[in-house]
Amino acid sequence: MNRVTFTLNGRSTVAVVDPHKRLIDLLRDTLGETGTKEGCGEGECGACTVLVDGRAVNSCLYPAPEVEGREVLTIEGLADSRGKGLSPLQQAFLDNGGTQCGFCTPGMVMAAVDLLRRNEHPTRADIQTALTGNLCRCTGYVQIFESIEAAASATNGGES
Numbered sequence: 001m002n003r004v005t006f007t008l009n010g011r012s013t014v015a016v017v018d019p020h021k022r023l024i025d026l027l028r029d030t031l032g033e034t035g036t037k038e039g040c041g042e043g044e045c046g047a048c049t050v051l052v053d054g055r056a057v058n059s060c061l062y063p064a065p066e067v068e069g070r071e072v073l074t075i076e077g078l079a080d081s082r083g084k085g086l087s088p089l090q091q092a093f094l095d096n097g098g099t100q101c102g103f104c105t106p107g108m109v110m111a112a113v114d115l116l117r118r119n120e121h122p123t124r125a126d127i128q129t130a131l132t133g134n135l136c137r138c139t140g141y142v143q144i145f146e147s148i149e150a151a152a153s154a155t156n157g158g159e160s
C-alpha cells in the first residue's frame with residue numbers, strides 16, 4: 001500500500017492506496033467524492049475527467065499513487081471554492097440546456113475548465129476539439145458548446 005499526500009479541491013489530503021488503484025476509485029470509493037463519474041472505464045468517454053496540476057486527465061486511467069504532491073480538482077471543487085453555489089460555468093450548463101441526464105456533465109465541465117484556462121475566448125471549433133474525448137448521449141452536443149460559449153462571454157473565461 002502507498003501513502004499519498006496531495007491537494008484535493010484546495011484541501012491537503014492524505015490517503016492510503018493500493019499501488020494499482022485508479023484515481024477515480026480513490027476519489028469515489030476512498031474519499032467519497034462521487035461527483036466524478038465512471039462510464040467506459042477505458043479512456044473513451046471522458047465522464048471521469050478531472051484536472052491534475054491544471055490539466056484534464058481521465059481519472060479511470062490515472063494511477064492513484066501518481067497524485068503524490070499534485071493538485072487535483074474535481075467537479076466538487078468548482079462550487080466549493082467559491083462558497084456560493086455553482087460556478088458560472090456550471091450555471092451556464094444549467095441555463096443553456098447543457099445538462100440533461102447529467103452523467104457526462106462533470107467530465108464536460110472539467111474539460112471546459114481546462115480549455116477556458118488556456119483559451120479564454122475559444123471558437124466553436126476550439127470547443128469541439130477540446131471536447132473530442134467527452135461523449136454525451138443526450139444533448140446532441142450543441143447545447144454543451146453553447147453553454148461554454150455563454151460562460152466564456154459572460155465571465156471572460158467562464159470558471160471565475
Ligand code: FES
Pocket residue numbers: 037038039040041042043044045046047048049058059060061
Ligand atoms: S470512464 Fe474514464 S474515459 Fe470513460
Ligand code: FES
Pocket residue numbers: 098099100101102103104105135136137138139
Ligand atoms: S447529458 Fe446525458 S450523457 Fe450527456
